[in-house]
Amino acid sequence: MPEILRVAVPVPLPQLFDYLAPRGALPAPGCRVVVPFGPGRQVAIVVGSSDSSDIPLAKLKRVSSVLDAQPLLSSELLATLQWAARYYQHPLGAVLEAALPVGMRQAKPLPFEGYRALALSADGRDTSADTLRRGTRIRELFERLADGAQTYAALDLALPRWRDSASALRQRGLVETVALAASPVLGARVAPPPLNPAQDAAVTRVAEALQRFQPWLLEGITGSGKTEVYLGLIDQVIAAGRQALVLVPEIGLTPQTLRRFRDRFGAGVHALHSGLAEGERSRAWLAAARGEANVILGTRSAIFAPLPRLGLIAVDEEHDASYKQQDGFRYCARDLAVVRARALQIPVLLGSATPSLESLANVAGGRYERLELPLRAGNAKPPQLRVIDARRTRLSHGLGPELLTALRETLGRGEQALIFRNRRGYAPVLFCHDCGWHAECERCAKPMTLHRQRGRLACHHCEAERRVPMQCPECSGANLMPQGQGTERLEEALGELFPDTPIVRIDRETTRRRGALEALLDRLGPHQPGIYVGTQMLAKGHDLPNLTLVAILGVDEGLHSIDFRSSERLGQLIVQVAGRAGRASKPGLVLLQTHHPDHALLGVLIRGGYRALAQNLLLERRAAELPPYTHMALLRAEAKDAAAAEEFLAACATVCGEADGVAIYGPLPAPMPLRAGLARAQLHFSAPERARLQALLPGWMEFWRQLPSARRVRWSLDVDPIDLY
Ligand SMILES: Nc1ncnc2c1ncn2[C@@H]1O[C@H](COP(=O)(O)OP(=O)(O)OP(=O)(O)O)[C@@H](O)[C@H]1O
Ligand SMILES: [Zn+2]
Incomplete structure (x- = not known):
């Protein structure tokens, strides 16, 4: 034995x-x-x-x-x-x-102690509801509990602000938290809208193939109602007694998204993401493992949820970079979704308005099937996209006259605008007008961003911070000037230009607190004029019906980035931000302000949309032998001493020798050769055949681990890296 x-x-x-x-x-x-x-x-x-x-x-x-x-x-x-x-x-x-x-x-029995639920205490049961003021939320909660204990999840659905009332009742000793063994499954509450023909066709095609492995690329323009397609399919999956896993990008898992799923499928929907308290995470994980959860809605790591009856995986915004873990265990949850679906022989649905080039190549290669949603749901029209030439115009805080006119008109009609600038802080550079000095992070050799409200200079690469100097440290001059615009500066400028208009800034600074993003998005009601200013946090998933103008600033930096994925990223970002405009009954306009109006990328995007851009980029990638036509791995090393990193990588390359079918480049300095005080270098591996690279890597890793020089560097291998940074 x-x-x-x-x-x-x-x-x-x-x-x-x-x-x-x-x-x-x-x-x-x-x-x-x-x-x-x-x-x-x-x-x-x-x-x-x-x-x-x-x-x-x-x-x-x-x-x-x-x-x-x-x-x-x-x-x-x-x-x-x-x-x-x-x-x-x-x-x-x-x-x-x-x-x-x-x-x-942990070396403990499973932490599961049932579903947290709220119940009347002994005192509570002896108390009449009439002792509580009629028509208050407290009374409403009390009366509901008089019918029996309610799980927190059920209360979240029924009385969104029940927690305040609960603490009031708890202080008077009328309620207590108990554990219920099983989560009562609440039925659907909101009936689905009738699907439009494209949605219906997509649901039907996948539904006919629920019993086998098939990756589907659901390519639907922004606002085309991709979520309704997921919901329609999940309906059938649950009816067949199976579970569904839905992955969304990091910031896509808002209470609104969760609510939309719970409205349809009740309390059997569990969220799984890193923002949850540990107890909640374990509970959702176990609910999945025990088959009690019908739907797991989660971010990247939810791809590892245990789901014994899994029948469908959907990955929303499949192009999103947050599916790739960027440190430690560098997996891609989108790719693992396909691996898991294949092992289980179930369909996997990858949805996006701007699919990754990898997925498009998989469609072209016949490995994935394409489903299309070419029209916006309801009656909405796709927004009109226009490039504004910023050369030789007078910019006021980065905003040109044409843009300001459009902004004024939009607000005049009582509608809302979104100013997109993918830079937080006040200004990306603080420089001295007298001597030309600028504030730089010495650990990264990059300009530090001025955060004026906080009175700090911050490095966005290593998070180093220091106080803003009063005078130039080089020449002692007093003419220190912010250069360029961040969201904080735009907010200030717009406040001066439109003093009577509410302005909401959305970026990492203003959304640090839990729930802050939702509160900010709610601040402008659907009927009043107003301006959103923000970073890419505003690009994703939000549905703001009165938003009709989107202005995109600062794309020029993206046009000149050296990373081989930067054009793909920029195209996706522009299309996704643009997609926030005109999603309901009013038409949308998108203005893209640039100093390079003739740039090929913009031309292709305007004339042919993302589809055309992607086709061009795929041709370029093929010619340059880059992913998705080759398979890459990146060996990164960093050390205080640049020579140590290079020496280690050179030794690594020697170990590899002549590797048939794998090209090895390097050691090369990283695109950012210094970060947080460490010198960084890398070795690239690229192979037309994935299997070839996969066959060689394990043996190499074993050798690399044993190299004496490995002890003097921090190193890691990134398989299928999404940037070379
Ligand atoms: N068949 C339908 N009839 C009416 N309204 C619909 C229908 N399908 C979706 N909608 C509505 O259209 C809007 C956009 O839908 P949804 O959020 O699913 O789009 P999406 O394709 O995920 O968009 P994006 O990729 O831009 O985030 C939502 O308000 C949704 O309720
Ligand atoms: Zn730094």
Whole structure:
């Protein structure tokens, strides 16, 4: 009988570890066990068992205890995680650690104690509702509880502001928190709108193929009603007794999105994202694992949710960069969605108005099927896009006369405008008019951004901050001037130009607090004039019916970026921001102000839209042998001393030798050669065949780990990097 367990331990080592199984028991793969490790103990996951080990039996330690009687990770999920560890060349223990909520990584029984619910206390049950003032929210909550305990999730739906009332009742000892074993499933409350023909066709085609693996690219212009397509399909998936997983970008998971899903599918919808308290995360995770959740709506890491009855995966805004984890375990959740769907033989739906070139190439190659939503839902028309030549015009704080006229007209009609500028802070540069000095982060060798309200200079690369100097540190002159516009400066300028108009700034500064984004978006009602100023946070998903003018500033920097994905990114950003205009009954106008009105990218975008731009970019990528036509990996190294980083990478390249079918470039300095005080360099690998690169990487990694120079640098491998930064 096999009595050796092979376990993954959450440490940054690539290998599995062998332990003797506990006497008389053989925990199954996917169970958690506690093992002695080094001087302490670790919670590990059983990956397999064997009757032999490379280590002499006498030297093997025994598992201390078994935490789960049933596997916490299903064989499907464990297999996906193993696949991901291999593909992204990341230690399985660390992959498991990244995939499991913190509550599951501790040597404790499962933290599940039922669904939190609010109930009347003994005193509460002895109290008459008439002791509470009629018509108040407190009384309404009390009366609802008199019918029985209500889960927090149900209360969130029924009485959005119940928490304040609950604390008032709690202070008087009338209510208490209890645990309910099962979440009562609330039925749908909002009937779906009748689908338009394109939506209907999309739902029908996928619904006919729910029993097999098929990636679908749902290419729908902004405001075309992609979400209704997901909802329509999920309806059928739930009716068939299965679960659905919906991924949205980091900032796409707003209470509005959650509400939209809960309105349709009731309390069986669970959110899973990093902003949740640990208890809530564990609860949602377990609800998924036990099959109680019908729908998991989550951000990147929700791709690792355990879903025993999974029948459909949808990835909204599939082009979004937030699906790629940019440190540690550098996985792409969109790609793993396809991997998981294939393992489960279910459909996966990738939705976007501006699909990634990877997905478009997959359609062209016949691997994905395309579904199109060419029209806006309801009666809305796509906005009109116009380029404004900013050369030789008088700009007032970066705003040209044509733009200001359009702004005035929009506000005059009682409508709203959005000024998009992808730079937070007051000005990107603070410079001395007398001697030409400018404030620079010495750890990154990049200009520091002026944040005037906070009175700070901040480096947006390493987060370093310092006070704004009163005079020039070089020449002691007093003529320090902000140069360029950030959102903070635009807000100030617009406030002076339109003193009677409400102005709402949305960027990382103003939305730090939880719920702040929603509060800001709600500040302008749907009927009053007003101006939104903001960064790309405003580009995504928002549906603001009275917004008719979008002005896009500062695209010129993006036109000259060197990253090979920058044109794709810029095109997506422009189309997504533009897509906020005219989403309801009123027509939308988009003005793009630039000093390069003849730039090819803009021309193609105006004449042919994103589709044409993407076609051009695909041709360029093919000619330049770049992704999606080659497969890349990037080995990054950083060290205090530039020579150490280069030396390590040179040694790495030597190890690789002549690699058939893989081109190796470097060591090269990184596009940002200095960051946070560390010199950065890289080695690029690129191969026409993914399998070729995948076959070589594991062996190389093993050698690289053992290089003496590896100890003097911080290094990491990024498979399918989304930028070379
Ligand atoms: N069939 C329909 N009939 C009427 N209204 C609809 C229909 N489908 C969607 N809508 C409405 O159209 C608006 C846009 O829909 P939705 O948010 O799903 O679009 P989207 O394609 O996800 O947009 P974006 O990519 O720009 O965020 C929403 O207000 C939605 O309620
Ligand atoms: Zn810096």
